[in-house]
Amino acid sequence: MTLQGQKILIIGGTSGIGLAIAQAAMAEGGQVVIAGRTIDQVNLAKVKIGGTCEGIAIDVGDEASVVEAFKNLGKLDHIVTTAASLTYGPLATLPRSAIDSMIASKFLGPILVARHGAASLDPGGSILFFSGLAASKPGTGTAVVAAVNAGLEGLGRALAVELAPIRVNVISPGVTDTNGWNFIPEKDRSSTFATIAASLPVKRVGKPEDLAQAAIMLLVNGFTTGTVHHVDGGGRLA
Ligand SMILES: NC(=O)c1ccc[n+]([C@@H]2O[C@H](COP(=O)([O-])OP(=O)(O)OC[C@H]3O[C@@H](n4cnc5c(N)ncnc54)[C@H](OP(=O)(O)O)[C@@H]3O)[C@@H](O)[C@H]2O)c1
DSSP: OOOTTOEEEEETTTSHHHHHHHHHHHHTTOEEEEEESOHHHHHHHHHHHOTTOEEEEOOTTOHHHHHHHHHHHOOEEEEEEOOOOOOOSOGGGSOHHHHHHHHIIIIIHHHHHHHHHGGGEEEEEEEEEEOOGGGTSOOTTOHHHHHHHHHHHHHHHHHHHHTTTSEEEEEEEOSBOSGGGTTSOHHHHHHHHHHHHHHSTTSSOBOHHHHHHHHHHHHHOTTOOSOEEEESTTTTTO
């Protein structure tokens, strides 16, 4: 079980967990293509990843962009999407544009990726989505995030049946130190992480590499489909 010679598209590969998955997949011998909304960010990330990593601009919430991308990508073995553009806050005051952006990047996006990308996959291939802890343990200000995460988990199970033998899995990360937390001012971030770490059974927050390791396992393990794999330091129990 290896990614040697396999072609893997990682949408969200310009940052955080997606970038770490790209690096891990390259190290496993995979042929990696990363995607983000702009070619400038993609090119910056390609430099960080190095090697033969390729890149393409895709906006997952834009069906024309998704269709165009799959026209140009050719055959793939795996598709991963970590793409998310999230805003936290009370539902009553969240701007409608923020709600639309969360749904577009993290729920409609994966639907469009599966709808237009599945035909590019080898029957032995797989799709991997990323939900999150808020689906199981929501906090104040996470209603839309929780909803898209929970929706993705249902989508993964349904597509595992509909697209079989292509495998479809979901990883649910807990708190992981990435740019996704940049909404907290830098001066407060480490104390926020320390407080969260103290509440977790594993006594630390996640690193992108923790999630990348789990992602590689789900890509190569040919007997796992329709699952939600929690990589959250025990966050659901905290
Ligand atoms: N970090 C955590 O604590 C945590 C916890 C629970 C769940 N998660 C989930 O895990 C996944 C990865 O999180 P992360 O922390 O690695 O996030 P991140 O560092 O903020 O990266 C998000 C990625 O999504 C891409 N993106 C956003 N909107 C997009 C769109 N419309 N089309 C294409 N790409 C888009 C961004 O690329 P560009 O900016 O280049 O477009 C970026 O590469 C997300 O689904 C997140 O919700 C993370």
